[in-house]
Amino acid sequence: MASQEPRYVAIAQRKQAQLAAAIPAEWRLPAHVIPEGMLSISESITVGPKEYQRVGVMDIPRTCGLLTAKELEITEKYDVRGLVEEMTEGRLKAEEVVRGFCKRAAVAHQLTRCLTEPLFDRALQRARELDDHLQRTGTPVGPLHGLPVSVKDSFNIEGVDSSIGLSALAFKPATANAPLVDLLQSLGAVVIAKTNIPQTLATLDSCNHLFGRTLNPLNRQWTAGGSTGGEGALVAMRGSMVGFGTDIGGSIRVPAMCQGIYGFKPSDGRVPYGGQESGQMDGKGRIGLQPVAGPLARSVADINAIMAEIVPRAELFGEDCIPGYWPAPSVSGALSAPRNFTIGILKTDGLVTPLPPITRILNEVANTLRHTPGVEVVDIPLPSVLPKCQALAGRLMGLDDGSHMLDLIESMGEDLMPWLQGRMKRGKALTVDQLAKLQAQRAEVEREMMKMWTLSSQASSVARRVDAIICPVAPHPVPELDRYNAVGYTSTFVLLDYPAGVVPVRAFAESDLEIGRAMEEPVLGSWDKANRKLWDEKTVDRRVYLGSPLSVQVVTPKQHDHQLFRAMEIIDRAVQGRGVSSSAKL
Template sequence: MAYQEPSYVAVAQRKQAELAAAIPSEWRLPAYIVPEGMLSISESITVGPKSYQRVEVMDIPRTCGLLTLKELEITEKYDVRGLVAEIAQSRLKAEDVVRGFCKRASIAQQLTRCLTEPLFDRALQRARELDDHLQRTGTPIGPLHGLPVSVKDTFNIKGVDSSIGLSALAFKPAKANAPLVDLLESLGAVVIAKTNVPQTLATLDSCNHLFGRTLNPLNRKWTAGGSTGGEGALIAMRGSMVGFGTDIGGSIRVPAMCQGIYGFKPSNGRVPYGGQQSGQIEGKGRIGLQAVAGPLARSVADINAVMAEIVPRAELFGEDCIPGSWSSQSIPLALAPPHNFTIGVLKTDGLVTPLPPIIRILNEVANSLRRTPGVEVIDIPLPPVLPKCQALAGRLMGIDDGSHMLDLIESMGEDLIPWLQGRMKRGKDLTVGQLATLQAQRAEIEKEMMKMWTLSSQASSVARLVDAIICPVAPHPVPELDRYNAVGYTSTFVLLDYPAGTVPVRSFTESDLEIGRAMDAPVLGSWDKANRQLWDEKTVDRRVYLGSPLSVQVVTPKQHDYQLFQAMEIVDRAVQGHGGPTSAKL
């Protein structure tokens, strides 16, 4: 019997051709500039990480000659508020700004395969409309007038595919915008592209058969993270000012960690989440574990700038949002803070022991905070229920039998990507009774975890004594492709609905290697054993981590999203060496 090519192959070829055609010829890199093997779609999925030479492409946008000096200045000089001010005051045209970022996004795509839907033509048309409006009326459309932004492929945009890396969903354009897209456009922002995700949206490495694997621009040997990995690569390469992703197990915070940028997972209801393609049965998030949407950016200030505009308006756009407010002011560097800001240090989840460089970076940040006037640092004892969170979050993510997603994959003859093989299979729907039991367990854990913030043995206390905590984003450094291990440090805070963010600290150095020194702490279980393999010199060359970004996670109590921004700012200032006194008390 003659071999018949799977249906997805022709669809992927057609989609790749469409994507390539969206990049004008004058924006295309000469072949000699693109490192060999970077964009081999099939190899990027099937060949192991040992096949890659270490390649970093962050400087290519500056050196390739495609961007003019003005475009380099536009894409590198400003933060969000600075860029918006330049446009609003007619010192820069929105069209020039959007063109500069579209060109840079196209360069990022050619080097990392971070995009799924370049929206350059419509973005430039929208920018011209914004310029015309400003010239006619003297007033901008909104507070983010002309700001180039990008969104994860899951978010629907009218007339554009939301294929989420599945050939079965390709060439089926959305009929309406996601509420977040409508909100961003009402603020004057311009969506310039949609970005790549993993097959099933359920891995922490953004790889699929339709668009290939998104590569980390810092080093293609490291994972770019997932499931918002394309967004992480695009933001890191300055192809967009701010990106928007989703997070159920760490999908905003993990790509931020992997690419040394900032990620912000808000509480449920702060940012419109609806209007997305998930490949899941409709309404699943309402009864299981509910993902949230949030920004990735290159600074805490940029996160603040967009959240300050989104949160107060979210309830008008998203049926899943609640009323909210957001102060427009940053933390003043006062001479004498009236209260201490208390930050707790949580060193482990009790399930997976962090590897030595992760403990080291956490201690460094804690010491920097101790030297910050107005900040008190305390150690947080391991809450007894914390080790239960990862398994419960996982069960609530998988309450159905998985057939909806697997049917889509199998209908086009797609194989599961290597990481999913052996990990994903059809299961069995939970009954209402089983689901109720899980949610009852969740409520009990939520009740017990309240004690962490009051340092009290009682779940109901009159005072919150801890304003924020710092802990690892992951128990390991940025790993090689397909080797990301424990998700518990991020999924836990979705289960608890605590806002949580990623703050980059510094790069991994020679002193972090500890060559020849093995971990002597007892192995806690299978997840911990797997984590040790990322440090065991028999299973990994630790030097692969050299130069990779090291980050910490910052967490605040449920619905304290503005306070998370404050805490991230305090941590960021402390580790960057300009801590200064703080005057905020949550």
């Protein structure tokens, strides 16, 4: 007697059919345009990375013939402020802008599986309403009038699923918008799609049974990152002007690193986080580690443009937000103080030694900054408590027994993704006493880490403040599928609630390979040992990293979110050889 298919199979088929039906026939790529290797949904979950062809798809939207010359110009020419100005001044219609981005998002999805919920019909209807309002009144609907944006699948949108890749949550549409969605719409932005995530939202490679695996458009051998991997792929392919993700262990910064774009993890309370489906027990984030929401974009300027509108209004929409101020770009220069901007270099977390190309890119950026007018560079000694942060963050993330998520998965007969097998299991929930002790340890770490932001001068007893630090995003380059290793370089700054961003620097080059040269530093522990496998020529062909983006992480003290933008701007201008504008100095 044949065994019965698990319940999730039929639901996944229905969900895929629904997704496909949301893409107009005239937006579908001809079969010959899609590179070989776009495997079926089930195959994409289990296939090893060696099965994929070494191929990127970044140029296909430009060469496939589906987008008109004007649609290519709309989706490639402008930054956020420039595109909004074109619409508010009447030179472009919101409808033609939104249609161009919806079409490009559809193309991106067919190449990477980045979408979960295409919202093209309702987005175009909203764009027509914006055009009508502008024509009738002569005024735009908010400062982001007509701007096409996208959000991670977990954000609720009324009438749309927030299935987060779980068949148990499919076909159960949300009854209300997440506060962030309401805020974006009040600003005039148009949400065109929701994007793919990993099963459990707890891995750094976006793969699940409902939607399959999101592929990295730069090279499908590399992970797209997670848990905001679909958003990273869509933004990288210019299918959205700005995407919104969440971050508790690195879920904004990791996809940004993997796809060579900019990610911004703000402090808690800056961007509305509520109104999401997490598959976890309600209120978990209030008692453990607090996840945050933030943007992914293709430039520092676009992050500034978005945060400048969100931060001052967030408290009016999110019960989890605090009053915030974000200076308008026109007045940033007026706020400059008569001193240098001090950037510290933190080379390691003391737990996992960065691989040679990561150390090299950090040193390159530091040397560039040392020759940048108005910038002072200092080395940051390893704080003694920093190596403790990864384990502490991990325990606070896993304070429950995991049963809520596993019940959802098992109820439909789903298997865990390969990376999760052996890593995720039912545990034992922390007691109130245990949780209180962990939070007390967290407070001790926070107090000790405050010292990192001051440098004592031998000539003076006055402490001098460090404005920002740069450090690795990860201790390894962009890895192959399911091989992302250490999360401590990103989860630490959620534990500490420090705003942190990602700035891409350059591509991995032949000179970074160091073929035949092994690492000589002593192995620090199990995480470090695992990280070495991504460089050991017995376990990896280092040439797989060629062409991958190398990035740095930028961090500022708690609630210094605008200072993080300024630091990212300084670093970005320096590494791109554009110099530092006077408005970038504090």
